[in-house]
Amino acid sequence: MRVLAAMSGGVDSAVAAARAVDAGHDVVGVHLALSETPDALRSGSRGCCSREDADDARRAADVLDIPFYVWDFAAPFSAGVVDDFVAAYAAGRTPNPCVRCNERIKFAALLDKALALGFDAVCTGHYARLSNGVLRRAVDDGKDQSYVLAVLTPFQLAHALFPIGDTPKAQVRAEAAERGLRVADKPDSHDICFIPSGDTRAFLAERLGARPGPIVDAVSGEVIGDHAGVHGFTVGQRKGIGVDRPAADGRPRYVLGIEPVSATVTVGPAEALDVREIDTETPVWGCGTAPDGPVSCVVQVRAHGGLAPATAWPTARDGLHVELGEPLRGVAPGQSAAFYRPDPGGDVVLGSAVISAAR
Amino acid sequence: MRRRARRGTPQSPRDPPADGPRETAITLDVLTTDRDGQDLVSSVTDATGTGSTGSHGAVAYLDHAATTPMIPEAVAAVAEAMGTTGNASALHSSGRRARRRVEEARETIAGAVGARPSEVVFTTGGTESDNLAVKGLYWARHDADARRTRVLVSAVEHHAVIDSADWLAEHEGADVELLPVDAEGRVRPEVLRAALERDPDSAAMVSVMWANNEVGTVNPIRELASVAHEFGVPFHTDAVQAVGILPVDFAACGADALTLTGHKLGGPYGAGVLLLGRSVSLTPLLHGGGQERDVRSGTLDTPSVIGLATAVELAVADAPRRAATIGALRDELVERVRAAVPDAVLNGDPGTDTIDGGPSRLPGNAHLSFPGCEGDSLIMLLDAQGIECATGSACTAGVPQPSHVLLAMGADEATARGSLRLSLGHTSTARDVDALAAAIGPVVERARRAGQNAAAHRRPAAAQQPGREATPRAVAR
Numbered sequence: 001m002r003v004l005a006a007m008s009g010g011v012d013s014a015v016a017a018a019r020a021v022d023a024g025h026d027v028v029g030v031h032l033a034l035s036e037t038p039d040a041l042r043s044g045s046r047g048c049c050s051r052e053d054a055d056d057a058r059r060a061a062d063v064l065d066i067p068f069y070v071w072d073f074a075a076p077f078s079a080g081v082v083d084d085f086v087a088a089y090a091a092g093r094t095p096n097p098c099v100r101c102n103e104r105i106k107f108a109a110l111l112d113k114a115l116a117l118g119f120d121a122v123c124t125g126h127y128a129r130l131s132n133g134v135l136r137r138a139v140d141d142g143k144d145q146s147y148v149l150a151v152l153t154p155f156q157l158a159h160a161l162f163p164i165g166d167t168p169k170a171q172v173r174a175e176a177a178e179r180g181l182r183v184a185d186k187p188d189s190h191d192i193c194f195i196p197s198g199d200t201r202a203f204l205a206e207r208l209g210a211r212p213g214p215i216v217d218a219v220s221g222e223v224i225g226d227h228a229g230v231h232g233f234t235v236g237q238r239k240g241i242g243v244d245r246p247a248a249d250g251r252p253r254y255v256l257g258i259e260p261v262s263a264t265v266t267v268g269p270a271e272a273l274d275v276r277e278i279d280t281e282t283p284v285w286g287c288g289t290a291p292d293g294p295v296s297c298v299v300q301v302r303a304h305g306g307l308a309p310a311t312a313w314p315t316a317r318d319g320l321h322v323e324l325g326e327p328l329r330g331v332a333p334g335q336s337a338a339f340y341r342p343d344p345g346g347d348v349v350l351g352s353a354v355i356s357a358a359r
Numbered sequence: 360m361r362r363r364a365r366r367g368t369p370q371s372p373r374d375p376p377a378d379g380p381r382e383t384a385i386t387l388d389v390l391t392t393d394r395d396g397q398d399l400v401s402s403v404t405d406a407t408g409t410g411s412t413g414s415h416g417a418v419a420y421l422d423h424a425a426t427t428p429m430i431p432e433a434v435a436a437v438a439e440a441m442g443t444t445g446n447a448s449a450l451h452s453s454g455r456r457a458r459r460r461v462e463e464a465r466e467t468i469a470g471a472v473g474a475r476p477s478e479v480v481f482t483t484g485g486t487e488s489d490n491l492a493v494k495g496l497y498w499a500r501h502d503a504d505a506r507r508t509r510v511l512v513s514a515v516e517h518h519a520v521i522d523s524a525d526w527l528a529e530h531e532g533a534d535v536e537l538l539p540v541d542a543e544g545r546v547r548p549e550v551l552r553a554a555l556e557r558d559p560d561s562a563a564m565v566s567v568m569w570a571n572n573e574v575g576t577v578n579p580i581r582e583l584a585s586v587a588h589e590f591g592v593p594f595h596t597d598a599v600q601a602v603g604i605l606p607v608d609f610a611a612c613g614a615d616a617l618t619l620t621g622h623k624l625g626g627p628y629g630a631g632v633l634l635l636g637r638s639v640s641l642t643p644l645l646h647g648g649g650q651e652r653d654v655r656s657g658t659l660d661t662p663s664v665i666g667l668a669t670a671v672e673l674a675v676a677d678a679p680r681r682a683a684t685i686g687a688l689r690d691e692l693v694e695r696v697r698a699a700v701p702d703a704v705l706n707g708d709p710g711t712d713t714i715d716g717g718p719s720r721l722p723g724n725a726h727l728s729f730p731g732c733e734g735d736s737l738i739m740l741l742d743a744q745g746i747e748c749a750t751g752s753a754c755t756a757g758v759p760q761p762s763h764v765l766l767a768m769g770a771d772e773a774t775a776r777g778s779l780r781l782s783l784g785h786t787s788t789a790r791d792v793d794a795l796a797a798a799i800g801p802v803v804e805r806a807r808r809a810g811q812n813a814a815a816h817r818r819p820a821a822a823q824q825p826g827r828e829a830t831p832r833a834v835a836r
Binding site for chain 1: 735736738739740742743805806808809810811812
């Protein structure tokens, strides 16, 4: 098979590419330049878009003795991921940029280009298992990334390779060291790759400006403060709400809801975050065609944690109505809901959709 | 003919045993194919690893404008000199020996390019020479008269010139004016005249390249230099692509400063020259021992200087023959690419005119746009077949950016991204052209499909793709 290995410059994608080579594939490494103005050096644990990261990827490709290129994907990344990220916050939602990147960049823009150029598959260092078109959670539960891959269609999965999903991260690092890959002890990347400062609020404020509005107490209905813009909030958030006055009962307040038109942020007690029903839109079924009846599943509502047994009902408007078997807290519109098969393993991905509302 | 005390290494079959300093006239026919050209090609490719005999198996090296294989004579000269000791600035005999060879090299280069030896300032290459010329001339002129803040450089200059000018704007208060070019990428003398006339007193310096590294268009340097001089403004030209293939004569062209570099003409990397007129005042960039005319400090790299002189001398002497041979190969390449891809567009000057006694386009340059293709796809597909070429000028991060040269010539961004620079040089053969001609049609077809997909990649997020066996319900059961 001819395989295009997406190489971020990190240890995971380097080992993934190495395993693709070992498997006998004809592998070419590509680093995606996603920033229009890349920094020369990586900063802290954030980002994969600096020139240093591109150089790390290049050196890994050298060790594997595979051809290596840097492709400029800044424009599609900006349009498909960054703009979406900003627009979602402006609309009072909490986006999943990694989901969008997989959906629109790695397994769309990049995959399409790869296929047209004669490749059979795109290989990445994601922690997930994939065989016979079935996507499963990674062996390393702490690193599992099936949530951000659940958005992939059968076609996309048919042309994807995730060679390290069956291996714990520690072992991936050890293998990298054994293979002589310089990135073996490179720190994990966290946070949002296109916000190297890590200051999401400042990043959004720069793009959205001030859009002040009231902060309303859900229990009393009182306006208890104001804010500079709904983009500073996410449902379930407790810290940094910016209300000085303690609640009447002295308990912490959480963000319960965000209404972008009036720029109203509603806050209240933790139990008010409990959700039993979720509406979702734009479902994708990676393991098959769209269902015409209810689907029993386990739903996951954020990248880490947030699991509950559920039944998903197709709606007339091509969405899904999800009834949870037990309440979940902090269900933020804009996040993905990933659906897993409700068997004891619970690791087979059925599909995913975008959360539009939760009650 | 200039001398080199010794040349050759025991590995070089053409050299008689060298048992001590002696005079050796360089015979230029070693570079011609009628005697032992085949042997030359293989030894060159062995030396560089870029050719068909190299272990990495390039079928066709079509990137001579990026760097061209060192000629064996230069390799031998550098290797031999590396085994000797002597700081050319030292006062004892080793120092004097080194200095003598540096000065011989200086005379050789001066003789080859119509300069005086005192006008040869050794540098580490094109980038340093360009920086020294642009910043050094600006500083000197601005110091003499603070009204002189305008830096006039062509819009198609190499980044070593443009970015130097931009740096002056950001840090020294310069006003940078990019001289527009015509659709072929040429600076017309009347454009320069108009820019200078607007306010002659504020013009600090002018820089226009001799021949463009991307599209190969040759500028009328004599005329441009003379326009600059009408206004008393110093004129620099980056001639790294020109020396060794076009007739370059420093005195005759009238430029005040001229950049040349070794690795574009068969010499070593990291060795170059700024030719600087005797009467031109320039502020140094590097401070220290003042080794080079007090405008450039740093211990001279004697082996590189010697290798550079060897290459310059041989390249310049062979330039008329090379230009004819390479130009004919280039014409064939363009014709055959167009036959395979009828809508391919040749960018730049057609190359049929004469400028300053040479062709109006670099003989080795073919710069073609392939509508609907992305340059990085073309590069990868050709590279996979052992055909090595470029999209434009290489960038630091290895990211192909739309070429500022094509944009300045009026091309749209898609065209600027969908172009290839195929550059021939002294080791190019008809086989290189054959390999490209055989590959280009299918490669362009495939890259075009990738280009179409790139345009269509924003398909709806939830678009369902047909054809997977199990339904979720079946799976969920």
